[in-house]
Structures are given as structure tokens and as C-alpha cells.
Amino acid sequence: MKTRIIFVFLILGMIVTLPVFAQSLITIKTNSNSYKEGDTVVISGNVSTIIVGTPITLQIFSQGNLVDVAQFNVAEDGSYSYTIIAEGPYWAKSGEYTVRASFGEDNVAETQFNFSPKSDVIATDIFEVDAGSYGTFDVNYSINGGTVKNMLIDKDIFALIVIIESENDGSITLEMPRDAFDAKKQDQTDDTFIIIIDGIEVPYQETVTNTNSRIITINFEEGDSDIEIIGTTIIPEFGTIAVMILAVGIITTIIVTKNRFQIPI
Structure with a gap:
């Protein structure tokens, strides 16, 4: 037992x-x-x-x-x-x-x-925008859901164009320097930007505004590529040296005109 x-x-x-x-x-x-x-x-x-x-x-x-x-x-x-x-x-x-x-x-x-996932990963960088004879200016940005491929200006429509490759829905935040690009009313107060993504106008959020820059955030969808930010002022096509040359040209023209037509000064 x-x-x-x-x-x-x-x-x-x-x-x-x-x-x-x-x-x-x-x-x-x-x-x-x-x-x-x-x-x-x-x-x-x-x-x-x-x-x-x-x-x-x-x-x-x-x-x-x-x-x-x-x-x-x-x-x-x-x-x-x-x-x-x-x-x-x-x-x-x-x-x-x-x-x-x-x-x-x-x-x-x-x-x-x-x-x-990539839609949650935020990339932060500075993009150097080619401004022609003016030189360049920097745009600080952060993006999730995609990558920035290029930034360029279209002076004919006063636009900063941001070209992205969007793998997912996401957003991009841009800190734009006022001395290079801005949106102003006639009384010089801030105006709203027009944002167009692939031909369709979309809303945006403005988070920070100061005397030096404006920070805006734009949401995009998977597959979006071209973001047009249209303002009212953009850096001139002529830089400082070009303006000096233009001024010299105007003075020379005045002198030539005076000699030719005997215009007293």
C-alpha cells in the first residue's frame, strides 16, 4: 500500500x-x-x-x-x-x-x-533652394509619410514648389523665411497662402508666425507629389550685384540722353 x-x-x-x-x-x-x-x-x-x-x-x-x-x-x-x-x-x-x-x-x-511604420517616422532637414541670381535660401522642414525630392521657386506665380515622394498619408511642416517668400496684403499685414497639391487646393495649418519666418503644416495623401505654396512676394530675380549694374545702366542712359538732347541738369 x-x-x-x-x-x-x-x-x-x-x-x-x-x-x-x-x-x-x-x-x-x-x-x-x-x-x-x-x-x-x-x-x-x-x-x-x-x-x-x-x-x-x-x-x-x-x-x-x-x-x-x-x-x-x-x-x-x-x-x-x-x-x-x-x-x-x-x-x-x-x-x-x-x-x-x-x-x-x-x-x-x-x-x-x-x-x-514610415508614416510615423519624422525626417527633419534643411533644403537649400536655388533662387537664381539672388543665390540660395534655406527652408527648414520636417516630413512624415514621405521624402522631399526637390524645392524650387516659380517667380511667375510667386510660388514655392515642393516636390515629394509620398509612400503613405502624411504631413510636411515648412519654416519659410519672410525675406525670401511671404504672403502679404496691400496694407502689409499677413495674408493666407494658397496651397495646391497636384492641381487641387487644400487647407493648411499655420503654427508659428514671427518677424523672421512663417511655419505651416500641410497634410498630403499617399501618391501626392507636387505641393505648390503660392504667396504674394518672392525674392527678386536680380541680386545685389545685378541691381547695382541696373542702377549704373540707368545713370548712363540719363547722361547719354542729356548729351544728345542737351538737357540741362
Whole structure:
């Protein structure tokens, strides 16, 4: 009777300790704690006991939704590694992602990392705009959801044209220097800009206005490319040297005219 009781306790002890052993059978880690869209995610780990003919099943979840799944065998030394590029239709939401590795029955390991799609990544830079004979002027900008390819002026319509490549819906914020580009009423008070994206007028938000610059934010949609910001004043086509040459030319003309027609001064 005592032998049976001892045997039962031994069996119960094995049942209780088995899940603990099983959970430590596999490990998992990633090569970083955070990724941006387009980054390479390397998932690796080890199994303490190789089960012949049993593959590892790898799953990646975002807020409970399956993002990616793969299945592969472990190496002879019990290690494994899986590489994936963080991009595609299922890599859409920012936040915490969970990686789950399963090996056989009840052998599961998990780890987490943070992910940011391009629409959440803000790029900040300064663009040097070519202003012809005037020289250049700088426009500070930040953009998410796309990249700035070029900025140029169209003096005929008093416009700053920003050419972007938009991978997602996003926005661009521009700090425009008043001495290069502005929108003024006849009484010299601030006027609103006209914003046109690919031929369609759109609204904008003006966040900061001071004596040196105006900061505006424009929302755009995936696929948009040309943003026209139309004001009322733009830097002259002639720079300081050109104006001096023009002034000399006017004075010379006056002198020639005086000599020819004997106009007294």
C-alpha cells in the first residue's frame, strides 16, 4: 500500500514539473528592441533538446493580428535563426509586436519589440533652394509619410514648389523665411497662402508666425507629389550685384540722353 502511494506521488511530481521543463526547452531573442519600416529583423534562439522531425513554428503578432509566420528546422547544435524585412501590408500599425516560437507540444517562448511604420517616422532637414541670381535660401522642414525630392521657386506665380515622394498619408511642416517668400496684403499685414497639391487646393495649418519666418503644416495623401505654396512676394530675380549694374545702366542712359538732347541738369 505504501509503495503505491509513493508511486502515485512520483507520477504527480513528474506531471507538475514537466511544464516547467518544457517552457525552458526553447529560447528566443531579436537583434534589436525597436525597428522602423524596412529594417531587417533577425530572430534567433536555441533549443536545449532536439526533437527529430520537429520544426520550429515562428509567428509575429501585432495587437493580436498575425503579421508573419514561418516554419523551419533547428541546426544540429540546437540553434535557429530567421530573418525578415519589416515591411508589407501587415506591417501597418505602430506599437509593440510579439514574436512567438513554438517547438513541439507546449514548448513556447516569446519576446517583444517596438515597430514604427514610415508614416510615423519624422525626417527633419534643411533644403537649400536655388533662387537664381539672388543665390540660395534655406527652408527648414520636417516630413512624415514621405521624402522631399526637390524645392524650387516659380517667380511667375510667386510660388514655392515642393516636390515629394509620398509612400503613405502624411504631413510636411515648412519654416519659410519672410525675406525670401511671404504672403502679404496691400496694407502689409499677413495674408493666407494658397496651397495646391497636384492641381487641387487644400487647407493648411499655420503654427508659428514671427518677424523672421512663417511655419505651416500641410497634410498630403499617399501618391501626392507636387505641393505648390503660392504667396504674394518672392525674392527678386536680380541680386545685389545685378541691381547695382541696373542702377549704373540707368545713370548712363540719363547722361547719354542729356548729351544728345542737351538737357540741362
